[in-house]
Amino acid sequence: MKMKMKRCKSCGEYTLKNECPYCGGEVGVVYPAKYSPEDKYGKYRRMLKKQLLENKGMI
Numbered sequence: 001m002k003m004k005m006k007r008c009k010s011c012g013e014y015t016l017k018n019e020c021p022y023c024g025g026e027v028g029v030v031y032p033a034k035y036s037p038e039d040k041y042g043k044y045r046r047m048l049k050k051q052l053l054e055n056k057g058m059i
């Protein structure tokens with residue numbers, strides 16, 4: 001699969017087009033790599049959020 005997933009820098013929607021179909025904003029290529037420059041800490045934020053939920057007795 002050679003399609004490059006892109007993500008709008010304005011609204012954060014994913015697209016394959018060269019501009020956002022939702023807001024017309026600028027898009028950036030999303031690499032399936034470990035380090036995405038704009039979402040560097042997103043993984044950790046989600047992990048922390050999950051831990052918070054678990055600490056509140058959700059499990």
Ligand SMILES: [Zn+2]
Pocket residue numbers: 008009010011012013020021022023024025
């Ligand atoms: Zn957009």
